[in-house]
Amino acid sequence: MKLSYESRLEDVSESAVRLFLRGKSYTSNRWRGAVLCAAVFALFAFLGFHARGVINVVWICAGAAAWGAGLFLLTYKSTVRKRIASYVARETAGKLPHTTNVEITGDKIISTGAGINVTFPLSALVSITEDKSHLELSFGDQGLCLIPLRVFASEGEKTAFIDAIQKA
Numbered sequence: 001m002k003l004s005y006e007s008r009l010e011d012v013s014e015s016a017v018r019l020f021l022r023g024k025s026y027t028s029n030r031w032r033g034a035v036l037c038a039a040v041f042a043l044f045a046f047l048g049f050h051a052r053g054v055i056n057v058v059w060i061c062a063g064a065a066a067w068g069a070g071l072f073l074l075t076y077k078s079t080v081r082k083r084i085a086s087y088v089a090r091e092t093a094g095k096l097p098h099t100t101n102v103e104i105t106g107d108k109i110i111s112t113g114a115g116i117n118v119t120f121p122l123s124a125l126v127s128i129t130e131d132k133s134h135l136e137l138s139f140g141d142q143g144l145c146l147i148p149l150r151v152f153a154s155e156g157e158k159t160a161f162i163d164a165i166q167k168a
Contacts, residue, residue, distance in 0.1 A: 001164040002103040005151040007113055009096055013088040014134065015144045017081050030076050034069040041068025102147055104164050109137065111145055120145055128162060137165070 020026055045064035049055050092114070100113035104122075111118045126138045130149070135158065137145040152158040 001161060002101060003147065003151055003161065004099060004101050005148065006097040007100040009085060009089055009092070011100075011146070011148050012092060012096065013085040015146045016088060017084050018136070018144060018146070020080065020084060021077070026080065030073065033076060034072045037068035037072040038065035039068075041065055102145070104161075109145055109165070118143070118145075122165065125165070128165065135162075 042061040042065040045061045046057060049060045050057055095114050098114045100111065103110045103112075107122050109120045109122060111120075120137070120139045120142060124139045124142050126140045127136075129136045129138070133149055135147045135149060135152075137147070139145070147161075149158070152161065
């Protein structure tokens with residue numbers, strides 16, 4: 001079975017985003033950044049309020065630290081998405097959109113696009129999940145194969161594709 005579609009920037013960058021969000025560096029960067037923001041907000045609160053006699057500076061600093069950490073944690077994921085998309089856009093300047101072909105042959109899936117061939121052995125397939133925009137084929141440490149749902153003309157075509165993967 002073979003699928004062919006035009007890949008856009010969102011399609012190309014989404015697999016990199018998902019892989020990074022599942023990695024250890026994302027988790028460590030997220031908590032390190034939250035602690036740093038908390039410290040900076042607490043420092044500024046201390047510098048702004050330490051001379052006031054009627055205000056409890058400890059509570060002000062604790063509140064500011066919580067505010068800074070919360071603000072960082074709320075915005076970090078979207079910032080990561082934007083940075084990865086920006087990087088992919090720079091690296092693929094003038095090459096998008098391009099035609100991507102995904103083919104199930106024997107015991108592997110071959111994804112070809114922009115002169116790059118990626119082969120995933122079906123024996124390494126860990127899971128098949130679907131969200132609102134993509135069908136995700138996870139191959140563990142070997143990577144992801146993301147297929148936009150707009151590629152499938154109908155629900156039946158998507159089901160046939162998934163069945164072809166599971167039977168191979």
